[in-house]
Amino acid sequence: MKDDKLIIGGHEFSSRFILGSGKYSLKLIEAAVQHAGAQIITLAVRRANTKEQESILDHIPQGVTLLPNTSGARTAEEAVRIARLARELGCGDFVKIEIMKDSKYLLPDNAETVKATEILAKEGFVVMPYMYPDLYTARDLVNAGAAAVMPLASPIGSNKGLATKDFIQILIDEIDLPIIVDAGIGRPSQACEAMEMGAAAVMANTALATAGDLPVMAKAFRQAIEAGRSAYLAGLGRVITRGASASDPLTGFLRD
Amino acid sequence: MDNSFFVDSAHLSKEALEKKHRLENDPSFRKNHMEYLEGMEVLRSDICEKVMAQMKSYDYAKYTAKDVKAALEHENCSIEDFKALLSPAAEPFLEQMAERARLETSKHFGNTVYIFTPLYIANYCENYCVYCGFNCYNDINRMKLNEQQIEHEMKVIADSGMEEILILTGESRTKSDVKYIGEACKLARKYFRMVGLEIYPVNTDEYKYLHECGADYVTVFQETYDSDRYEQLHLFGHKRVWPYRFDAQERAILGGMRGVAFSALLGLADFRKDALATAMHVYYLQRKYPHVEMSLSCPRLRPIKNNDTINPLEVHEKQLCQIICAYRIFLPYVGITVSSRESARFRNGIVKIAATKISAGVSTGIGDHESKYTGKEADAPEGDEQFEIDDGRSLGTMYKDIEGEGLQPVLNDYLYV
Numbered sequence: 001m002k003d004d005k006l007i008i009g010g011h012e013f014s015s016r017f018i019l020g021s022g023k024y025s026l027k028l029i030e031a032a033v034q035h036a037g038a039q040i041i042t043l044a045v046r047r048a049n050t051k052e053q054e055s056i057l058d059h060i061p062q063g064v065t066l067l068p069n070t071s072g073a074r075t076a077e078e079a080v081r082i083a084r085l086a087r088e089l090g091c092g093d094f095v096k097i098e099i100m101k102d103s104k105y106l107l108p109d110n111a112e113t114v115k116a117t118e119i120l121a122k123e124g125f126v127v128m129p130y131m132y133p134d135l136y137t138a139r140d141l142v143n144a145g146a147a148a149v150m151p152l153a154s155p156i157g158s159n160k161g162l163a164t165k166d167f168i169q170i171l172i173d174e175i176d177l178p179i180i181v182d183a184g185i186g187r188p189s190q191a192c193e194a195m196e197m198g199a200a201a202v203m204a205n206t207a208l209a210t211a212g213d214l215p216v217m218a219k220a221f222r223q224a225i226e227a228g229r230s231a232y233l234a235g236l237g238r239v240i241t242r243g244a245s246a247s248d249p250l251t252g253f254l255r256d
Numbered sequence: 257m258d259n260s261f262f263v264d265s266a267h268l269s270k271e272a273l274e275k276k277h278r279l280e281n282d283p284s285f286r287k288n289h290m291e292y293l294e295g296m297e298v299l300r301s302d303i304c305e306k307v308m309a310q311m312k313s314y315d316y317a318k319y320t321a322k323d324v325k326a327a328l329e330h331e332n333c334s335i336e337d338f339k340a341l342l343s344p345a346a347e348p349f350l351e352q353m354a355e356r357a358r359l360e361t362s363k364h365f366g367n368t369v370y371i372f373t374p375l376y377i378a379n380y381c382e383n384y385c386v387y388c389g390f391n392c393y394n395d396i397n398r399m400k401l402n403e404q405q406i407e408h409e410m411k412v413i414a415d416s417g418m419e420e421i422l423i424l425t426g427e428s429r430t431k432s433d434v435k436y437i438g439e440a441c442k443l444a445r446k447y448f449r450m451v452g453l454e455i456y457p458v459n460t461d462e463y464k465y466l467h468e469c470g471a472d473y474v475t476v477f478q479e480t481y482d483s484d485r486y487e488q489l490h491l492f493g494h495k496r497v498w499p500y501r502f503d504a505q506e507r508a509i510l511g512g513m514r515g516v517a518f519s520a521l522l523g524l525a526d527f528r529k530d531a532l533a534t535a536m537h538v539y540y541l542q543r544k545y546p547h548v549e550m551s552l553s554c555p556r557l558r559p560i561k562n563n564d565t566i567n568p569l570e571v572h573e574k575q576l577c578q579i580i581c582a583y584r585i586f587l588p589y590v591g592i593t594v595s596s597r598e599s600a601r602f603r604n605g606i607v608k609i610a611a612t613k614i615s616a617g618v619s620t621g622i623g624d625h626e627s628k629y630t631g632k633e634a635d636a637p638e639g640d641e642q643f644e645i646d647d648g649r650s651l652g653t654m655y656k657d658i659e660g661e662g663l664q665p666v667l668n669d670y671l672y673v
Binding site (some may be wrong): 025044045046047072073074078081082085100101102103104105106158159206209210 | 362363366367542546547548549550589664666668669670671673
């Protein structure tokens with residue numbers, strides 16, 4: 001277990017919890033790092049681009065990798081511009097691509113995401129695209145140079161959990177990059193389930209941000225993710241879902 | 257019961273006074289408010305028809321407590337549910353509505369509250385809108401800031417820490433033309449992260465130009481969606497043309513603006529129908545242009561200079577709260593702005609339920625930020641206010657108060673791309 005590392009674009013992480021950027025506060029960052037063990041923190045460039053005294057950039061603890069995202073981008077071109085701005089702001093080479101053309105559901109535009117991934121990967125970014133879990137898009141993202149694939153579990157902010165579970169499972173089974181489940185994870189048990197399925201990491205924000213006790217919820221997420229990961233590595237046991245199994249084998253009549 | 261809006265100024269000439277009275281008393285003397293004036297772009301759009309059909313068929317008296325309870329139980333709020341929530345039958349359920357609204361707000365916006373400030377750069381106006389302090393017959397100090405003055409105001413505001421600004425003018429194309437406003441936008445881009453506009457409606461190519469100058473959000477208040485009532489309140493000037501105003505947001509979107517804001521001025525007409533129409537305007541435009549950010553305001557009528565009796569009639573705080581909660585439940589993803597027309601007490605309460613944006617450090621006058629912010633005596637003339645504000649808190653105080661309510665004040669969440 002000690003050597004169980006999450007590797008994204010050649011960078012190693014021991015934590016499999018990533019803090020999302022939806023609802024930001026310094027308290028949330030603190031709780032995520034201290035109690036959830038987060039080593040990667042998403043940063044909305046649109047929010048970081050501020051004169052505010054409480055600039056988020058100044059409050060990122062040492063050793064934490066920043067994952068700037070392109071939220072606010074409606075096209076590949078805008079996402080590319082925001083990613084380059086993030087690099088100029090000193091956010092490093094990681095970038096999470098978020099391209100939304102829908103202000104109501106904030107669902108990612110897969111086609112534009114593939115385009116932006118290709119451009120930014122060529123420019124040396126470690127590209128982590130947020131996407132709607134579609135196998136063809138995931139394959140296109142691999143070919144475009146993505147470092148991970150980040151399918152959504154359910155609509156962002158909805159806390160509805162793994163609504164797209166079966167499709168995420170297909171990505172986990174078929175795609176050789178880390179599959180990081182993003183958006184919609186509302187409770188630790190859902191994060192645990194995603195990890196049991198073989199997800200490489202889980203990203204959450206609203207679930208923590210809106211919790212009654214932030215540090216305690218952060219800790220709960222860490223424990224759930226670790227438990228789910230261990231279960232995945234151990235190999236899940238036999239689960240009987242329907243009726244009982246026959247004590248005499250059904251094929252016992254076969255003679256040779 | 258209605259407001260008495262008509263006030264005569266001693267400064268008007270006999271001819272002007274005569275014209276004013278005729279406009280007020282003789283409908284046949286007024287232009288057809290449904291007819292476009294020369295130069296106004298006509299958009300082929302189905303939005304208005306859809307919104308009007310909803311408003312006309314809305315009979316809020318038919319909804320019962322049963323409908324309201326059902327609406328609150330439904331996971332997704334349908335148009336029918338929204339109509340029930342806006343009806344008088346929902347008034348006893350205000351607390352339950354607030355609880356549901358708070359849940360939706362927290363899902364979509366967390367604990368964040370955005371702060372901005374308006375900057376009025378001119379108060380000249382060519383319209384006679386009877387409830388507005390800027391109306392062309394009202395005897396007020398008129399003023400238009402020049403570029404140096406605009407920049408000075410912006411510096412004063414930016415020094416206070418503000419990062420989002422809303423530029424406003426009176427509705428005068430002659431005194432405040434599109435180029436003048438464009439120059440103000442270019443200056444604003446130097447000092448602010450986000451630049452919004454609340455000016456007279458313009459054509460698509462003009463919105464495009466203003467977007468290129470740095471503006472990215474356009475607010476247009478329809479005042480009232482009841483076009484017959486609108487006719488009785490907007491007696492003269494280009495603002496009288498109701499359908500051109502209705503399509504302003506759509507033209508702004510076509511001109512490339514990231515977001516648009518909507519509102520009816522509550523207290524002018526049947527507020528339930530106006531609230532319904534405002535939300536349906538957002539709803540249908542969002543379906544047509546899903547990439548655009550949308551927000552709602554919910555201003556109530558306020559007293560103006562030379563007429564301190566103007567009030568929002570039956571739209572009391574409870575009704576306002578009901579409307580805002582209904583908006584939030586029906587349109588959970590839209591921003592909701594509550595203006596400094598409302599008291600600090602009301603604004604502190606409503607940001608915990610549904611509002612996501614409030615103004616601070618507000619002046620609706622012209623060129624008076626330095627004297628208002630620093631108390632320094634004005635060394636230049638100042639223009640009078642559009643209406644009286646209630647909540648006069650500075651940015652610093654507002655920031656602390658929001659934090660004190662357990663919420664997170666945000667000065668910028670925006671990139672011009």
